[in-house]
Amino acid sequence: MSTNRFGARTLVRGGAVLAVAGIAALLAAGTASAHVTAQPGEATKGGYAKITLRVPNERPNNGTVKLQVNLPADHPLASVSTKPVPGWKAEITKGKLDKPVKVHNTDVTEAVRSVTWTADAGVRIEPGQFNEFDMSVGPLPDDTDRLVLPTTQTYDNGEVVVWDAPPVADGAAEPAHPAPTVKLVDKAAGGDSHSHDAAAPAGDSHDASTGTDKTARWLGGAGLAVGALGLGFGAGAVLRSRRTGAAAPAADREPSA
Known part of the structure; x- marks a missing residue:
């Protein structure tokens, strides 16, 4: 030769x-971004925000038909509303608080504990696809730096995946099923108390991705x-x-x- x-x-x-x-x-980038996440990554303490749960379908042969997000009992949210999602029914569950909390100088004794979206018959998040579920929430707590939203994802074969691992310190290995988390930041001087992503272009929720999502796209x-x-x-x-x-x-x- x-x-x-x-x-x-x-x-x-x-x-x-x-x-x-x-x-x-x-392939590694796709795996890194295949988590249930909360968008935007930041919101303002004490304000109101639209939080979007971005839900990818991770199974090759089964579809997602149910999603439940649990809201923190130690930082109750007095106001929670959902945006209609075609083919899905949203149900809000409230509960009495063990101890009343003051929100805008008002004693709140009841708060939303969970929100559940259930797909109509024949509807699901297909393999290789994702969907987004919006909530308008507030006032956001002003005594913590993050809002952790444990979420349960149910597939049409009965499989249940719980995204509830708490956030880890910077540099630590990410858990297999991290809970969707929104970082809470102080209100800027002279700013308002609305959503931290108010400057994002309308209809372009993907631009508010977390650092992990952007890194996955770069990779x-x-x-x-x-x-x-x-x-x-x-x-x-x-x-x-x-x-x-x-x-x-x-x-x-x-x-x-």
Whole structure:
């Protein structure tokens, strides 16, 4: 076998390795973002906000038909309303508080404890798809830095996935089923107490993604770029090898059988 052919095969193999690495990076990015998350990632303490639960379907053959989010009893929300989702019914469950809390100088003895969305017959979040469920909530607590929203996802085969792991410190490994969490920040001087994402373009809720979601998109794009580079590198090596072989003197080519 000639040196040119040997070199071409080596280059093609190198290109294939790069392509596989790119595909692996893309798959890893998809896995990293396949959690139930709360959008936006931040909201203002003491204010009102629209919180969106973004729910991906993680199963290849089954669909999501029910979602329940539990609201914190230690930081009760006096006002909770839902936005209609076609094909889904929302149910709000209230409960008495063990101890009344003051909200805007008013004693609150009852608060929303959970919100449940149930799909109509024949409706589900299909494999490879996601849906979003909006809540308008408030006033948000002003004595904590985060609002943790444990959520239960139910599939049409009866499988139940509970997203309830508490947030971890920066740099720590992310748990398998983290609870959707909204970071609560102090009101800016001169600002209002409405949603922290009020400046986001209307209808573009994806721009309010968390850092994990943005990182996953970056990794996905990088994976595609690396894969394309590897495939192009291998294809170019084959073409160069053929041209070199065709132009080589007859004496340098391998004798025919």
